[in-house]
Every structure is written in structure tokens, then in C-alpha cells.
Amino acid sequence: MILEANNIDKHFLQPQSHHVLKNVSLKINQGELVSLYGESGSGKSSLLYILSTLDTSFSGNLKILGQETKNLSQKELTQFRNKHIGFVYQFHYLLPEFSVLQNIILPAQKLGAKKMNDLKKDAVDLLEELGIAEFVNYPSHKLSGGQQQRVAIARALINDPQIIIADEPTGNLDEKNSAIIFKTLKEIAEKRNNTVLMATHNPNFYNNSHRAIEMINGTLRL
Amino acid sequence: MSKQSLNKTNLSIAIQYLVARKKQSVLAIIGVLLGVTTFIVMINFMSGVNDFLDNAVFKGNPDIVIKPTSKQNTAQQSYGFQLTNLEGLEEINRQLREHTNVTAYANQTISPAILVSNSQQLPGSVNGIFPIEEKNMVDLDKRLIAGKGFDNLTEKNILMGVSLAKKLQVSVNDTIKIILPNGKNTTLTVSGIFSFGITTIDNVRTYISAKTLQHLLGRSEIITHVNVKLKDRDNLDVKTLLLKKLKSIEIEDWKQNNKTIVVGNKVRDILTWSVSFALLLVAGFGIYNIQNSTVIHKRKDIAVLKTIGYTSEDIIFIFLIQAIIIGLIGAFLALGVGYLISFFISITPLDTSDFIIVDTYPINFSKNHFAIGFLFGVLTTILSGYFPSRKASKVDPVTIIRGV
Numbered sequence A: 001m002i003l004e005a006n007n008i009d010k011h012f013l014q015p016q017s018h019h020v021l022k023n024v025s026l027k028i029n030q031g032e033l034v035s036l037y038g039e040s041g042s043g044k045s046s047l048l049y050i051l052s053t054l055d056t057s058f059s060g061n062l063k064i065l066g067q068e069t070k071n072l073s074q075k076e077l078t079q080f081r082n083k084h085i086g087f088v089y090q091f092h093y094l095l096p097e098f099s100v101l102q103n104i105i106l107p108a109q110k111l112g113a114k115k116m117n118d119l120k121k122d123a124v125d126l127l128e129e130l131g132i133a134e135f136v137n138y139p140s141h142k143l144s145g146g147q148q149q150r151v152a153i154a155r156a157l158i159n160d161p162q163i164i165i166a167d168e169p170t171g172n173l174d175e176k177n178s179a180i181i182f183k184t185l186k187e188i189a190e191k192r193n194n195t196v197l198m199a200t201h202n203p204n205f206y207n208n209s210h211r212a213i214e215m216i217n218g219t220l221r222l
Numbered sequence B: 001m002s003k004q005s006l007n008k009t010n011l012s013i014a015i016q017y018l019v020a021r022k023k024q025s026v027l028a029i030i031g032v033l034l035g036v037t038t039f040i041v042m043i044n045f046m047s048g049v050n051d052f053l054d055n056a057v058f059k060g061n062p063d064i065v066i067k068p069t070s071k072q073n074t075a076q077q078s079y080g081f082q083l084t085n086l087e088g089l090e091e092i093n094r095q096l097r098e099h100t101n102v103t104a105y106a107n108q109t110i111s112p113a114i115l116v117s118n119s120q121q122l123p124g125s126v127n128g129i130f131p132i133e134e135k136n137m138v139d140l141d142k143r144l145i146a147g148k149g150f151d152n153l154t155e156k157n158i159l160m161g162v163s164l165a166k167k168l169q170v171s172v173n174d175t176i177k178i179i180l181p182n183g184k185n186t187t188l189t190v191s192g193i194f195s196f197g198i199t200t201i202d203n204v205r206t207y208i209s210a211k212t213l214q215h216l217l218g219r220s221e222i223i224t225h226v227n228v229k230l231k232d233r234d235n236l237d238v239k240t241l242l243l244k245k246l247k248s249i250e251i252e253d254w255k256q257n258n259k260t261i262v263v264g265n266k267v268r269d270i271l272t273w274s275v276s277f278a279l280l281l282v283a284g285f286g287i288y289n290i291q292n293s294t295v296i297h298k299r300k301d302i303a304v305l306k307t308i309g310y311t312s313e314d315i316i317f318i319f320l321i322q323a324i325i326i327g328l329i330g331a332f333l334a335l336g337v338g339y340l341i342s343f344f345i346s347i348t349p350l351d352t353s354d355f356i357i358v359d360t361y362p363i364n365f366s367k368n369h370f371a372i373g374f375l376f377g378v379l380t381t382i383l384s385g386y387f388p389s390r391k392a393s394k395v396d397p398v399t400i401i402r403g404v
């Protein structure tokens, strides 16, 4: 079991009171590609922020790689994320002044496990897999949206984390680019045996995942 | 801040931001540069002036002067001219010898005199001194611009201030005649000319042997003044003590005679510190503003950095180091610019005023001034960079990522 969530419950109090997650429980195995779909506002993003340890204000239990996350301090959680969880957002969120390469290796530099030359090689390998190796030294803001999203995926993968969490990663992209992103995520699960949890509105994608879970008004229909 | 956050990655991220916002970075650096430079130049100049006055006034004059009460003077003056002998001289000398705050003292006989050179005749006064004692009071050798000092003052010699010598149109080895109020006169050879840089000395002061003067006055024992140098100038205990013991004396201290200089020094100090502080405050505020707007503009970057593994400490470091780099560059440049400006001021000719006689503006190039300025600049930037950095570290990634 890679990820195990039990009775996750969350309320928003500001700006208005809202019971966004209602006793959500979920188990995900290694190598699975799990899709989360459902209406806008049903709570998908809220759940993903909790599962990726970014949001810690909830009740219930979350165990990732056997580690109870409630027992970790903010700093330990940050280090845990750095090592074990890759996150891809709906918007690509690259650091605009940094080059593609610099963006990709940021998590690895923080981890500090590899030498610079090895990191560069890893980054180029990832970019090749994603089909954008020629942009390695471009400033990231010069790339198109689809290209930037692929760079963001490369960044999420650079530390080879066991879990990738993606929140509508194709939400802003055209069909062609979306397909590339989905194919990549699926390969991550199947070839690398990593776990991918993704929120998406695209039926093509959630129907082609290993598991598709619908979220309705803060609950999961398993 | 832990050592972990002080790494190359964080530093390179910080530098990246500085370079990306070149214009603001340069402006911030200029702000620090101006603040620190002003501080260095002002403090160099102000303390140059203070030192100069201190040197001229306090090194050339005694800290306290003991003389007969003026009552006695006026009483005797009604009988025509007569110098008043200082009563209780032995007791005074004993007290001064034993007092721990007294570094030196010297007995003097001072008399009005008319100074007559070949071409000029001026009313003035002569200080009759004992060279061995006077040497401990005034470091005349450093002030000599021609001839020799106290060591070579014989009973046939006279030393005088440079402006006085000019007025009398005499130079070393020329002779001048002094005529005392009792009508007696003698001819002396100028053996040295000195300059303290202030008119109150250079225009009027003469030194002759006390023995010569006593002889001319016909009173071989007469002493009119005792001059005293103190270890701690602000401690005037000895004055109180002497006044209590002896009723026939009057004591002037440096505070009475140099009030304007003491006040002037204080005013200059206050001016230096307040102007520099104000400028550094402005520079600091500039940095604060720039950092603050960077933090607001870079909220997304900060959120991303946090999600991918950068801790709050890393974020603080990344932003604080930007301020520190700005501070270091600005303060470092200010050392050079401050030195240059100070140097140019120090070679700028200065018109002699009523009070000061000096060729160029006095500047004190103390290493401390540069060190304090540098430290000040860097501290200001660290302080003004800290609050925006802390704000950056508190950015909540979820709020930002959700917020688009």
C-alpha cells in the first residue's frame, strides 16, 4: 500500500462555511494510475492538496509509504514531499526567470543526492522522453503552454518520487498536448512502476486509467 | 537559520532574482551606497574638525589655570601697574604634585608688554616660563615651523606665534625689544616660531624665560599663574579642592574658555549621526519596498518552491541573502567612494577664518569610520530585508496554487 487515507474530513470556515470533504477514505497501490473526476467544486483539488501533504488542516488519517503524516513537522513534511511526492498543477508554475534545466533540477538540488553533471543528464533524459530536449537551455517563459507543462512534469519526476499527484494537468491544453501528457503519466505508472493520482475532466483519460473514482459533493463513489 | 539553508542552490536562486530585477537591484545598491558614503564622508570631516580643534585648542592651552583673585588685581591696579604674586604657591604645587588626575603643571609669570621690532611696535604680553616644566604642558616641537623649541630657550631668547611674527615682520634670529609697564626693557633674539592653527594662540602668544621676566620686573620670585593638564579633563575635582584650601586664588577651566568649541563638537556629532541615520533609513526603506514587491510578485514562485521541497528557512534565506548581497555591494562601493570624496575634501584649500588658520579642510581618515559605515550599511539592509523575507516564508502554497 503506497497511500492510505482514512476518514478525511475538511471544513472551510472562511470566507464562508463549507463542508468540502466528508469522511473520505481511499487506498492506492504501487504502480496504479488512478483518476479522480467529478463536477467542478466537488472537492477534487482539496483532496489532492491533502494527499500531497501540502494542506495539513483536516481531520482523519493519512499514511504515505507507511508514514503517518500527522507525526511529521512542517519541515519534515517539506523534506518528505521533496523525496517522495511529485506535484503537477493545472497551471504549469515554472519559475519564469529560470531556464528549463534550472527549473527541472530545483527539487534535485534541494535533495542534494546527486552531482550537477548527473542531474543535467537526468534532466535531458526526461526532456527527451517528453519530446522537448531541444529547449533545455531556454528561459522557461519562452515555451508554449503544452511545453511548459511537460517541463513541469519533468520537474515532478527528477527525484524519481514514488507518487505523482497531478491536478487537472491538461486542463489548459489542446487535445494534442493533452494526449502527450496523459500518455506520459500512464507510462510513469506502467514503465517505472510509480503511482499516479490525477484529477481530470477528460473521459478519455479517466476511462483509460487503471481506476477511475468519481467525486460527488465531497464524497468518493468507489 | 540552519546550515542546511545556507547552500549553493539557495544562493543561486537569490542571485537569479537579483539579476532578473536588475533595475531595482541597482537602485537599492545606490541607496545603500549613498547612505554609507554620506556617513563616511561626514564622520571623516566632522571628526577631522573636532580633532583639529581638540589638537589646537586643548593641546595648546592648559585645562585649568590658577591665578590670583581679580579682586586683588583691581585693588592693586588703583595704585598704578603692579603684577599680583600668586599666594600659596608652594601649597598649590604640592597639591598638584600629589593629585592623581594631574598629569603636568607649570608655573608662569605673565606680563603685559610692548613688542618692538625694527619696523613694527605692538602691544601684547609675554609668558615667562620654566622650559623644563612647560615642555610637559605643550608639545611645542610638533608646532614649530622655524627655529628651535623650549630646549634651546635661553634667557636671551623669545618664541612666538607665526601670525604675531608676521605682524612684527621678524623671523628666526632677528631681535626684538620688549618694554614692560614698569619701563624696563630688554632685547631678545627670536629662537623659534610656532603655529597651532588657531588665531587665539598664533596671533598673540610669546614665550620667554621666566627668569628674564622676573629680573626685569625686579621681583625674582614672582609667579602669576599656574597651568595644569588633567588626565581626565571632565573631572574637575582638583579645582574644587584648591578653591576650598586657598582663598586668594581664582581658577579658570577649559569649559569656561572653550564653551563654543565643546558645544560645536557636540553639534557636529549629532549632525553626523542624525543625517547618516536618516539616509540609511531611507536606503533601508527602499530595500524594504523592493523586497516587499518582489515577495508579492513572486508568490507563485515561493509556493512552487515550497511544494517541491524548499522549507520556510530556505525561503527566508533566498530573500534575505538578496538584501545582504545588495547591502554588501553598496557598502563595499561606499568604502571606495567615501574614501575618494574624503580625499578630495582633504586637499581642498580652505580660506582662513577669524578663528582657524589651516590650509585645507581637516579630515580624519580613521579605519573605524569606514568599518562602522560598512557595518551600518549591512545591518540596515539585513534588517530591512528580514521582514519581507519572513513574509515570503509564510506564503501558504495551497492558497496561491488554488488562487488562479
Ligand SMILES: Nc1ncnc2c1ncn2[C@@H]1O[C@H](COP(=O)(O)OP(=O)(O)O)[C@@H](O)[C@H]1O
Pocket (backbone or CB within 6 Å): A012, A013, A014, A015, A016, A018, A020, A038, A039, A040, A041, A042, A043, A044, A045, A046, A047, B402
Ligand atoms: N478557501 C476556501 N474557503 C471556502 N470555500 C472554498 C475555499 N476554497 C475552495 N472552496 C470551495 O470548496 C469547494 C471545493 O473546491 P475544489 O476542491 O477546488 O473543487 P474541485 O477541484 O473539484 O473543483 C468549492 O465549492 C469551492 O468553492
Ligand SMILES: [Mg+2]
Pocket (backbone or CB within 6 Å): A044, A045, A046, A167, A168
Ligand atoms: Mg480543482
